[in-house]
Amino acid sequence: DTGVSQDPRHKITKRGQNVTFRCDPISEHNRLYWYRQTLGQGPEFLTYFQNEAQLEKSRLLSDRFSAERPKGSFSTLEIQRTEQGDSAMYLCASSQLQFSGNTIYFGEGSWLTVV
Amino acid sequence: SQQGEEDPQALSIQEGENATMNCSYKTSINNLQWYRQNSGRGLVHLILIRSNEREKHSGRLRVTLDTSKKSSSLLITASRAADTASYFCATVGANSKLTFGKGITLSVRP
Numbered sequence: 001d002t003g004v005s006q007d008p009r010h011k012i013t014k015r016g017q018n019v020t021f022r023c024d025p026i027s028e029h030n031r032l033y034w035y036r037q038t039l040g041q042g043p044e045f046l047t048y049f050q051n052e053a054q055l056e057k058s059r060l061l062s063d064r065f066s067a068e069r070p071k072g073s074f075s076t077l078e079i080q081r082t083e084q085g086d087s088a089m090y091l092c093a094s095s096q097l098q099f100s101g102n103t104i105y106f107g108e109g110s111w112l113t114v115v
Numbered sequence: 116s117q118q119g120e121e122d123p124q125a126l127s128i129q130e131g132e133n134a135t136m137n138c139s140y141k142t143s144i145n146n147l148q149w150y151r152q153n154s155g156r157g158l159v160h161l162i163l164i165r166s167n168e169r170e171k172h173s174g175r176l177r178v179t180l181d182t183s184k185k186s187s188s189l190l191i192t193a194s195r196a197a198d199t200a201s202y203f204c205a206t207v208g209a210n211s212k213l214t215f216g217k218g219i220t221l222s223v224r225p
Contacts, residue, residue, distance in 0.1 A: 006157075033212065042203050042215030043158070056210065091157060097211065104148065104213055108157040 002026055004107035006092050012113045013082055020078045021110045025094030032075050033104065034067055035091040036060065043091055049075060050097065082114045120216050121204060127222040134191040136219045138204030139184075145207045147180055149189050152201045152218070161189070161202075194223045 005024040013019050025032050030051050035043035046065070047057045051072035061067075064082075069075040079086055089109040095102040122137045138147070146165045150158040164171045164180045164187065171178050177190040191198055201220050205213040 004157075031211070035213075040217070042205075042217050043213075045212055045214065048212055056212065093158075093213075102207075102211065103160055103163050104207075105160055106150070106158040111155075 004092055004094050004105055006090075006107040006110050008110060009108060010111045010113075012115060015084060015114055016081055018078065018080045019082060019112060020076055021090050021092075021112075023075045023077070023092030023094075023107060025073070025075070025092070026096075026105055029094035029096050029105075030072070031095045031097055031102070031104075032069055033093040033095075034075070034077050035093065035106075037089045037091060037109070038087075046077075046090075079112070082112075084114045087112055087114045121202070121219045123219060124217070125220045125222075127224065128194055130194060130196055130223055130225050132194055134194050134198070134221055134223070136189045136191075136202055136204075136221070138187045138189070138216060140187075140204075140206045140214075140216075141185065142206075142208060144182070145209060145211070147178075147187050148205050148207065148213065149176075149178060149187075150203045150205060152203065154200075158203065191221075194221075196223050196225045199223045 007022045033048040034046040037043040049069040064080045067077045091109045093104045093106045095104040120139050148163045149161040152158050162173050162178050175192045180187045201218045203218045205215045
């Protein structure tokens with residue numbers, strides 16, 4: 001399968017614990033995005049990378065959130081000291097930058113429930 | 116912040132009918148993309164239309180774009196029960212990231 005892969009698909013954690021999500025983009029895609037989606041809402045942008053460089057971070061990304069893409073391939077999103085408000089689906093997407101417009105492909109998402 | 120606004124918020128039709136969904140946005144765009152999302156799943160890319168294009172087709176899908184009105188529409192012809200899902204439009208500006216609306220819930224009754 002050559003799609004965007006996310007792991008784990010579901011995570012239940014206690015408030016205050018740290019969690020990490022992993023995303024493997026489509027091979028050779030140089031752009032990687034993280035989004036968050038809550039029930040009944042559209043996805044909200046969190047951050048994106050071009051290769052290993054993190055180019056933009058949303059104000060939604062508090063100091064408890066950190067994302068990395070160390071070798072320009074897979075990425076991790078870590079949430080420290082989780083809060084109930086962090087419960088959401090975390091979506092990863094990737095694309096190949098093109099001047100003519102880039103189709104952005106999403107993974108299946110990682111569901112986080114903070115109890 | 117969410118740029119797009121889809122209309123209607125919910126749509127219920129009979130199998131075989133056409134479904135039309137509209138999207139409006141606020142700022143200039145590079146392209147606009149439509150996605151489908153089944154309950155609890157990730158987003159599936161349907162179609163991309165660039166700012167210099169007015170209409171695109173893909174199978175039973177037809178997308179239009181009117182940049183003067185900052186609006187787009189998605190038409191699904193001959194709908195099927197399997198088309199039941201949420202549909203999102205998302206705009207891409209100069210910053211190359213997607214900005215989504217709240218989505219449209221489509222129900223196709225068998």
